[in-house]
Structures are given as C-alpha cells and as structure tokens.
Amino acid sequence: xxxxxxxxxxxxxxxxxxxxxxxxxxxxxxxxxxxxxxxxxxxxxxxxxxxxxxxxxxxxxxxxxxxxxxxxxxxxxxxxxxxxxxxxxxxxxxxxxxxxxxxxxxxxxxxxxxxxxxxxxxxxxxxxxxxxxxxxxxxxxxxxxxxxxxxxxxxxxxxxxxxxxxxxxxxxxxxxxxxxxxxxxxxxxxxxxxxxxxxxxxxxxxxxxxxxxxxxxxxxxxxxxxxxxxxxxxxxxxxxxxxxxxxxxxxxxxxxxxxxxxxxxxxxxxxxxxxxxxxxxxxxxxxxxxxxxxxxxxxxxxxxxxxxxxxxxxxxxxxxxxxxxxxxxxxxxxxxxxxxxxxxxxxxxxxxxxxxxxxxxxxxxxxxxxxxxxxxxxxxxxxxx
Amino acid sequence: xxxxxxxxxxxxxxxxxxxxxxxxxxxxxxxxxxxxxxxxxxxxxxxxxxxxxxxxxxxxxxxxxxxxxxxxxxxxxxxxxxxxxxxxxxxxxxxxxxxxxxxxxxxxxxxxxxxxxxxxxxxxxxxxxxxxxxxxxxxxxxxxxxxxxxxxxxxxxxxxxxxxxxxxxxxxxxxxxxxxxxxxxxxxxxxxxxxxxxxxxxxxxxxxxxxxxxxxxxxxxxxxxxxxxxxxxxxxxxxxxxxxxxxxxxx
Numbered sequence: 001x002x003x004x005x006x007x008x009x010x011x012x013x014x015x016x017x018x019x020x021x022x023x024x025x026x027x028x029x030x031x032x033x034x035x036x037x038x039x040x041x042x043x044x045x046x047x048x049x050x051x052x053x054x055x056x057x058x059x060x061x062x063x064x065x066x067x068x069x070x071x072x073x074x075x076x077x078x079x080x081x082x083x084x085x086x087x088x089x090x091x092x093x094x095x096x097x098x099x100x101x102x103x104x105x106x107x108x109x110x111x112x113x114x115x116x117x118x119x120x121x122x123x124x125x126x127x128x129x130x131x132x133x134x135x136x137x138x139x140x141x142x143x144x145x146x147x148x149x150x151x152x153x154x155x156x157x158x159x160x161x162x163x164x165x166x167x168x169x170x171x172x173x174x175x176x177x178x179x180x181x182x183x184x185x186x187x188x189x190x191x192x193x194x195x196x197x198x199x200x201x202x203x204x205x206x207x208x209x210x211x212x213x214x215x216x217x218x219x220x221x222x223x224x225x226x227x228x229x230x231x232x233x234x235x236x237x238x239x240x241x242x243x244x245x246x247x248x249x250x251x252x253x254x255x256x257x258x259x260x261x262x263x264x265x266x267x268x269x270x271x272x273x274x275x276x277x278x279x280x281x282x283x284x285x286x287x288x289x290x291x292x293x294x295x296x297x298x299x300x301x302x303x304x305x306x307x308x309x310x311x312x313x314x315x316x317x318x319x320x321x322x323x324x325x326x327x328x329x330x331x332x333x334x335x336x337x338x339x340x341x342x343x344x345x346x347x348x349x350x351x352x353x354x355x356x357x358x359x360x361x362x363x364x365x366x367x368x369x370x371x372x373x374x375x376x377x378x379x380x381x382x383x384x385x
Numbered sequence: 386x387x388x389x390x391x392x393x394x395x396x397x398x399x400x401x402x403x404x405x406x407x408x409x410x411x412x413x414x415x416x417x418x419x420x421x422x423x424x425x426x427x428x429x430x431x432x433x434x435x436x437x438x439x440x441x442x443x444x445x446x447x448x449x450x451x452x453x454x455x456x457x458x459x460x461x462x463x464x465x466x467x468x469x470x471x472x473x474x475x476x477x478x479x480x481x482x483x484x485x486x487x488x489x490x491x492x493x494x495x496x497x498x499x500x501x502x503x504x505x506x507x508x509x510x511x512x513x514x515x516x517x518x519x520x521x522x523x524x525x526x527x528x529x530x531x532x533x534x535x536x537x538x539x540x541x542x543x544x545x546x547x548x549x550x551x552x553x554x555x556x557x558x559x560x561x562x563x564x565x566x567x568x569x570x571x572x573x574x575x576x577x578x579x580x581x582x583x584x585x586x587x588x589x590x591x592x593x594x595x596x597x598x599x600x601x602x603x604x605x606x607x608x609x610x611x612x613x614x615x616x617x618x619x620x621x622x623x624x625x626x627x628x629x630x631x632x633x634x635x636x
Contacts, residue, residue, distance in 0.1 A: 028553040095555070102551055107597040110604040113443035113511055114552040116483070139557035192519035195560075250417070252570055264567050268560070269521060327554040331595060335550070335588060 009297040009306055010290060015052045016309030019319055020348055021045035026140045026323035027330070031337050032344040039247075041239040042266055042278040046143065046196070047204055051279065053147065053312075054208025061158055062213050074155035081151035087317050088144040092131050095138050096124075098324055130189035137188065137195070140320065146196040149186070150205045153198075157206060161213055169215075172206035175199060180270050193269070200270040204279065223284055232281035239278050307355040314358055315351050322347040409610035411591045412582040416614050418622035420573040424540045425619070426626040428503035434473040437461070438500050438539075440489050441508030444547050445480035447604055453478070455605045458506075460612025468620050477502075485513050486523050490530035497537035505534055506577075506615065508544040510561040520560035527568040535572070542618065543569055543576045548583035550595055575622055577615055583607070 022045045024033040038044030057077070065073035103118045130136035134145045160168040178184070179199035186194045211219070222228055242263070245252040252260075266272045296302055308315045326343040333339070429435055439445055439458040447456045458478035465474045477500060479492075486509045496502065507530075513523045527543075534541050543565050546558045562580055569576045587594045592603050 028550075099555060102555065105551065105597055107599065108594075108604070109448050109599070109601050110444075110594070110607060111547070111549050111551070112448060113482070114515075114547070114549045114556065116443070116515075118552065118555070139555055188517050188519075190516055192517040192522070246566070250419075252419075257571075260571060264571060265521075265524060265564070267521065269519070324554060331550045331554075335595075 008292055010287075010292060010294075011052050011056060012306040012309035013297065013302060014048055014286075014309070015056075015312050016305035016307070016315075018045040018048040018052070019308050019312060019315050019351065020305070022049065022143070022316070023319035023323055023347055023351065024344055026320065027326045027340075027343065027347075030326070030330075030344060031340045037282075039243065041236060041243060041282070042272070043275045043282065046268075047271070047275065047279040049143070049312075050146070050150075050201060050204050051208040051211075051283075052309075054150075054205035055212035057151070057154060057205075058158060058161060058209030058212035061154070062162060065158060065162060070155070070159055073158065077151055077154050077158070081148050084144055084148050084151065084313060087313060088134075088141070088148065089132070091141060091144070091317055091320050092138070094321055094324065095141065096127075098328065126189075133189075135187060135189035140323070142195040143316070145194070146198055146201055149198040150202060153202070154209075158209065161206075161209055165210055165213060165215065169206065169210050172203050176203040176271075185269070195269055197270050204271060204276060223287060228284060229288055232284040235277060235281045236285065239274075239281075304352040304355070307359060308351050311355050311358045315355055318351055318354055319347070322350060408586075408591050408606065409614055411589060412585045412610075413614070413617075415578055415581045415585060416618050416621075418575055418618055418625055419569070420575050420622065421625040422504065422540045422575075422619065422622040423626060424535075424538055425503045426623055429469075429472050429623075433471060435465070435469070435475070435504065436500065436502045437465075437474070437476045437504045437506060438496055438502040439476065439478045439480060439506045439508065440492070440496070441478075441480040441506075441544065442484050442512050443480070443482045444511060445478060445508045445544075446482075447601060447608060449601060455601065455608055456480075457608040457611035457615065460609050461506075461615045462612075464613040464616035465619060468616050480508070483512060485516065485518055486510070486526045486530070487518070490526050490533075493530050493533050493537075497534070497539065502539050504542065504619070505539045506542045506544060508579075510546040510558060510565060511556075514546065514556050514558045514561045520564045523561055524564035524568060527564065528572070531568060531572045531574060541572070541574045542615070543574060544615075545576060545578060545580050548580045548587060548594070550587055575618060577611075577618055579611065582610075582614070 021036045021038075024030060025036050025038065025045065027033065033039075036045065061073045061077050064076055099118055103115070107115070127136055134148065137145055157168060157172075160171070176199070179197065184199050185197040186199075188194055207215075216223075242255070245255060263274070266274050268275065290296070297306070326347055329343060330339060425435060437458075439461075445456060445458065446452055449455075453459060456478065458476050458480070462474055462476035465476070466472075479496065489507070489509060496505070509527070510523070531541050545562045545565050549556075558580065565576060568574065583592075583594065586592045586607075592607055594603070
C-alpha cells in the first residue's frame with residue numbers, strides 16, 4: 001500500500017466491492033450471492049468494510065486533528081456518528097413498513113410460528129424505543145450500529161494513535177482479548193447481545209486506522225516478503241478447503257476430530273481470530289497483485305465500483321433498501337433464477353447510478369456556492385459506515 | 386456451487402420423482418446420515434422397541450382438530466413402522482409453542498426420566514432466532530443438552546428451522562442453522578436439514594410456500610414428507626451402525 005500522503009484508490013475500489021457484496025449477501029436465496037467471498041473463506045465483506053472505514057477515518061480525521069486540533073477533529077467525528085445514526089433510523093422505518101406489509105400477507109398454517117414473530121416485532125412502542133437506543137436491530141441492520149459505536153469511541157483512539165501508534169494498537173488487542181475471554185458485549189432487545197460485538201470488532205477498525213496513519217509503511221517489508229505471501233496464500237487455501245466441508249458435509253469426516261474441536265466455532269459476533277487472519281491474508285495477497293499505481297484503477301471498467309466506494313454511507317443504506325426490495329420482488333412475483341440475476345444486476349446498476357448522481361451533485365454544489373471545492377479527500381471522510 | 390450441483394441433482398430427482406409420484410423425493414439428496422445411531426440400534430437389538438420423543442415448537446405441530454395426526458411426528462411413526470415392521474415404534478411429540486432451546490434443554494432430564502427415549506428429535510432454532518437469543522448462547526445450550534441426552538441413553542437428531550420465504554429477510558436464521566451444524570459435527574449427531582429441503586422445494590416449485598392460504602393442504606403434504614424422510618434418515622443411520630458395529634460412541 002502507499003504511504004498515507006496520497007489518495008489510494010484501492011480503498012474506494014474495495015469498499016465499493018464490499019458494498020456490492022453486502023447488497024448481494026442481504027438478498028436471501030439469491031443465486032448470485034454464491035459468488036461472494038463469504039462462501040470461499042472465513043471472513044466476508046464485513047471485515048473489508050470495517051477495515052477500510054477505520055483506515056479512511058484515521059486518514060481524514062487524523063489530518064484534521066493535525067491542522068485544526070483535537071477538539072475540531074473530535075467534533076467532526078461525532079457529527080459523522082450522528083449522520084450515520086440518522087441513516088440507521090431511516091432504514092429502520094423502511095424495515096418496519098415491510099413488516100407491516102408482511103404480517104398481512106403471510107397467512108399460512110405452515111408458518112404459524114414465523115407469523116407469531118412478526119406480531120412481536122410490530123409492537124410499535126417498545127420496539128421503537130429499543131431501536132432508538134440501538135438495542136433492537138432487525139436482521140441485516142447490525143453494521144451501522146457497530147459503526148456508530150466505533151465512531152463515538154474514535155476521538156481518544158485517534159489521539160493516542162497519533163501520539164503512540166504501537167501503544168494504541170496494543171490497547172486495542174488487549175480490549176479484544178479481554179472482551180473475548182470474559183464474554184463482554186453490549187445488550188440487545190429483547191434478549192441477547194449485539195451481532196457485531198463492538199468490543200471485539202474494534203480491533204479491525206483500529207488496525208485499519210493504524211495502517212491509515214502510516215502503519216502500512218512500517219509493515220511494507222513484511223508484507224513484501226515472499227515467505228509472508230506464501231503463508232498468506234496457504235492460509236487462504238486452507239480456509240477455502242474448510243469452508244467447502246460446510247457445503248459438502250460428507251467431506252467433513254476428513255477433518256480430524258481434535259482439529260474440529262480446536263477450530264470450531266468460528267465466531268462472527270466476536271470476529272474470531274481465524275476470520276481476522278483470513279482478512280489479513282486476503283489483504284496481503286491483494287496488495288501484492290494490485291499495487292497502488294495499478295493502471296486498472298484508472299480504467300473506465302472499475303470506475304463504477306470506485307464511485308460507490310466513495311459514497312459509502314449513502315450507497316450502503318441504498319444497498320440495504322434495495323436488498324429489502326429485491327427480496328420483496330422475488331418472494332412476491334418470481335423466484336426464478338433469471339429474476340434473481342436480474343435483481344442483482346439491476347440493484348448494482350442503481351447503486352452505481354446514485355453514486356454517480358451524488359458525485360455530480362457535490363460537484364455543482366462545490367462550484368455553485370462560490371467556495372473552493374472541497375478537497376476530494378472529504379469524500380473519503382464521507383466514507384465510513 | 387452446492388446450489389448448482391444440488392439443482393442438477395434436483396432436476397434429475399424431480400424427473401424420477403414425477404414418475405414415482407412422490408414429491409418428497411425431489412429433495413431426497415439433502416437427507417443423509419452423517420452419524421450412526423448406536424443407542425437406537427441397542428434398543429432395537431435388546432427389546433425390539435424404539436421410543437422416539439420429538440421436542441420442538443409450533444413448527445412441529447399443525448393447527449386444527451386433526452393437527453396432531455397430520456403433523457410430522459405422527460407421520461414419522463407410521464412411516465417408520467412400515468420400514469421397520471418387526472420393531473415396536475412409538476413417537477411422542479412434546480412440541481410446545483414459544484420455547485427457546487434453553488427452555489427445552491431444561492426439560493431434558495425430566496424427559497429422560499419419564500419417557501426413556503432411545504432417540505430425541507430436537508427441532509429448534511426458529512424461536513431463538515426471532516428473539517435474538519444470540520447464536521453463541523444457543524450453541525452452548527445445545528452442546529450441554531446433547532451431552533446430557535447422550536449420557537442418558539438417547540441419540541439425537543437435530544431438525545433446523547423451516548425455510549420461510551416471506552420472513553427470511555426479517556428473521557436471520559443462518560447463524561442458528563450454523564450453530565446446529567457445528568454442534569452436530571462435534572457430537573456426531575445427525576441433522577435433518579429442514580431448511581435446505583424446503584428451500585429446494587420452494588425453488589423448484591414442488592410446493593407453494595408463498596401464497597397466503599387458510600388451507601392445511603400444502604402444510605399436510607409437507608409434514609407427511611418430513612415424516613417419511615425422517616424415517617429414511619433413521620434407517621440409513623441404522624445401516625451405518627450395522628456397517629461399523631464396533632464404532633466407539635462419541636460422548
């Protein structure tokens with residue numbers, strides 16, 4: 001990866017990719033989501049997303065902290081958290097509208113149990129309060145609350161990362177280890193805990209931030225070593241083989257029992273070490289084959305993905321909405337494979353279109369107000385989610 | 386990948402099944418015994434009897450006056466008696482609405498004491514997923530209870546949640562299905578993958594799982610399939626016992 005001075009388009013590219021994957025993964029029973037990375041290894045788009053968000057947040061707000069001081073940078077971070085919160089509540093309202101529709105349409109004696117669940121969720125009073133408190137998070141609405149909590153905690157972390165990066169990273173590892181071992185997590189409504197435990201997922205966010213503040217340069221020789229690359233590739237292969245045993249259970253007998261005991265469960269809630277390692281391996285292999293000056297980054301073919309990555313909060317929310325909509329269409333009209341492919345493609349086209357519109361709008365706003373256009377890095381800050 | 390392979394197989398199976406007249410068989414390739422049933426084999430060898438207890442929630446029952454006779458536990462009893470005519474098969478359903486896995490786990494000791502089953506079919510996951518119990522807690526609960534059941538002389542077959550196209554976007558069952566799969570792998574327990582089976586039927590249009598209806602028609606057929614497929618699973622698992630009679634029991 002590059003030194004933190006210039007804009008690294010790979011961040012936008014891979015965040016755009018992660019947004020597409022999240023959209024596809026959130027349409028249940030979609031044949032296209034067999035293409036997404038979660039089916040071929042331990043980690044999935046969530047890791048990519050949180051890592052890049054940490055990287056860009058540190059990059060952008062780190063610069064603010066240097067130029068304008070700790071108070072201004074902290075205020076901007078908290079304002080960002082507020083924006084994400086509003087976005088989350090907006091998505092929640094759309095979700096509740098879907099529930100209201102479903103409860104009227106699902107009537108079938110086969111599904112008495114599932115219908116009961118919806119009755120419980122449409123209790124508007126309690127549910128609304130718990131949603132505002134970020135304790136009630138309907139299915140697939142777990143990522144933004146995680147990001148909100150990470151942002152709220154970010155100002156002191158950023159301060160420490162700039163003063164003593166290694167110490168900050170060690171503190172993050174310590175929090176991860178302690179939370180993991182003592183089972184710390186935030187409570188959910190009506191019972192249970194957060195699906196993405198912020199106390200453990202902070203590790204990949206802080207690690208991303210550490211990389212964004214120059215850690216990448218320090219890691220350079222390590223990442224470029226042939227041994228490390230070989231090790232990373234071997235781990236990716238191992239992970240792929242293990243995941244195959246989930247889809248072809250008959251293969252599972254070839255994994256020794258003691259090894260299964262050691263390995264399982266591979267926990268997503270607490271971001272299992274195996275998942276973290278898988279993400280790191282993926283990153284090592286990726287930066288090896290896609291250097292920062294890779295010409296493809298300027299090609300018209302990848303431009304749409306980069307555009308999406310540059311407006312990640314808007315496109316993330318849009319993706320969640322589109323996946324609701326896509327699921328609605330498949331269950332109401334047609335479940336055919338052609339329809340699934342069509343919806344996936346259309347959804348991504350809409351995401352690209354809207355990302356393009358936002359870019360266009362920001363451009364004319366920048367010119368129209370007579371002010372200097374904001375530096376393009378502001379888009380990176382607008383990243384996140 | 387699995388889906389494509391599954392689909393090809395499914396289409397083949399569909400063609401065959403259309404001749405055989407059995408809609409269930411469309412998904413037959415999704416039912417396989419991954420573990421033996423040593424305690425069931427023991428019970429049959431010793432007393433020519435097999436007592437099965439079903440624990441679960443609303444999705445193990447059907448509403449209405451004939452609901453009990455039409456739901457899969459009763460259908461399993463009939464199907465299994467046909468397949469094992471020399472064995473005295475008895476299936477008891479203890480399914481009750483609104484139970485988490487933890488609620489059911491609490492009842493395990495009493496079930497072992499009162500019913501002394503050789504096999505417990507444990508349908509779970511849906512209620513935990515709806516109420517966001519947390520897949521981790523769910524898994525720990527299953528592990529503890531399976532240990533107890535096996536030590537108490539009962540084999541276990543897990544049945545995971547239904548595939549419900551209307552609600553799958555709002556109830557995330559995947560982490561719970563994964564938890565069941567993991568516990569099953571670690572404890573040498575079979576899983577009846579109800580979710581995959583129903584999804585397959587839904588995709589091929591074998592049964593209409595989408596249209597709103599008050600009729601029990603589809604539900605009855607679906608439960609009948611569950612019954613006969615479960616019977617098939619048990620018989621297949623018993624064949625594994627016969628293949629490897631000396632296989633040590635995993636506790």
